[in-house]
Amino acid sequence: MKRLFYVMLGLVISLPIYAQSNNQLINWFAGADIVGTTGSDDINQTSDFYVREFELSAFSIIDQTWSGILTLAYHKEQITNEEHLEVHEAFLFSSKLFPLANVKIGKFFLGFGRLNRFHRHDWIFTEAPLVQKSFFGNEGAKDSGVEYKRNILALNSTLSIGLTKGDEFNHTHAHDEHEEGEIDRAKSPTAYSRFAKFFEYSTTRGLEIGLNAINRVDAHGVNYQYAGMDFIYKDRLGKVLTTVVQSEIWSRNTIEKDNDETHSFQDIGGYLYIEKGLDQHHAYGVRYDYYKPDDHVEEADHEHGIDGLEVDKEFNALAVSYIYTNSEFMRTRVTLEHGVGVVVDSDPDVDRFTRGQVQFVFSIGAHPSHVY
């Protein structure tokens, strides 16, 4: 594993030199996400300070039709303490195949919701809300397949549809039933769609609402139907993002067939995050996080990825963050979070936690995009 990492790192370091000497115009981007966390040990969140993620990305125009993006990521699982190196993204991209549309082919983060469309180090907060972790994994759902995104100009909207293998949808390294790299084959492909409508109030103030639907069947034949709404509002004055409001609400219907019987469970969750910028360096944010699994969730022993936090009936958490933006390329975030409604195996009387986190995010190489 380590050897592979060093070989790939060496390759990645030598490629820019080769690329520059051949004027291949490859853009390189490297980003890292360093997290320190401390809190009550009852919930298995041991204090730690570690490189959570390190990403190397290369992108370039391939030819008159296609561009290519390759992203290699190293990351560490907080619970198992395991380190992994994997291909995060490797896809072809084209804006030239169909009018007003983009196409992705390969492996990528699936284009639904809000958080799922961004890499974790670009998220507006440090830790994924519980609903995101439970439904789509710690970093978001990624998979191999095709995605088509179409601008519908008359409606100020975009429509994204995707079809992927479904094997890696909620892939996490934190479960130990498999050998490294081994992934079960999904019984059917995963299909998803997102319809997003944009409301423009001025050139610097706007709101986007997305409606999402996902259908997948995992390797055990369990059918998951997701419905969700995502929301983003931004208001900017010069360099200062004065107000950001971001929210997602999701519902997951799980249908299991056991011989002749069919069991159905519904889990719901969401979050609301509000951030206020004071000037170009200082901002603070508040997040409310909610998750409610179906009462029969114990019977549905098929999902994981809640990252050490098991929820009994209902989970509520409030997090407060202070964000210091040193520049466009470096940010520090300090967060204090208090949650109620978790299950703690070691002590049945404890159902809450408090944790503090500090996060350093930086990037080198290509200029980051100011994605909406």
Place this chain on the structure above:
Amino acid sequence: MYIKTLLIFVLSFSAYGQSVVTTLPEFAWVVKNLAPNLKVISLLEGTEDPHFVDASPGFVFKVAKADLVVFNGLQLEIGWLPKILELSGNEKVQMGSKGYCDASKDVQKIEVLNNFNRSMGDVHPVGNPHYSLSLPRMIEAAQSIRDCLVLMDIDEVKLNENYKKLAEKLNAKFVELKTKIKPQNFYVYHREFNYLKKDFNLDFLKSLEKVPGVLPSATYLSKLAIESKKDKPSQVLAGYTSPRKILEKFKELAHIDYVKIPLHPKPDEDYLDFIEKVMLQITKNP
């Protein structure tokens, strides 16, 4: 009702007539002067900081139906325009296509850096991008834009005539202002006015930003306030979106007034009127 919705949906897939999208209003003004029959819109309204704009879906939809996108270049829009072009799904305006128009192509650049790194702050190694306040540089930018319009199958003879007229108008305004503007010394907040240095014999002695793009510390402002006693700048020039808090702080320390200046015209404002207003505001001429 259903038929109307269906019609809107179908129309969104249909082709559009020739239209031009510019990132800044001054380039829209140039296009209107060169090719008055084209439909032109500017993405920005002149009040934003064009370095820090989000790639909003609203911009994506406008670019999606454009035949030509004219932009400032020199990395001014590096954070957002490439993403907008990518998301637009518009083949005509992608880099390398006929509809991709860098207005800085023929502009004489200043402050080109051979060696740079990000410790130097928000610098643009390919040249200072704030050339649109300079009338001579805008003549050069108009030339770049004319070259792009030629590729759009517009009557070249007419285009050249219009370019000549426009260059004469810009030059006449430059000559007129040059007689009015007296040499003066200034401090600036950011390096947005440097193209005017040569045009009007102005001197921008120091910047309130120690590192470009980074808020200055109180210590640095105090040091600058002491130095200003010797430098004697007439005032501090700042762009429209520069932080008022810092400018007020410096005013309090150095007893030197500041003026916040719009760096771009409003969408329907005449560029020549805008420049005259700006120059008179800078030099405090009546």
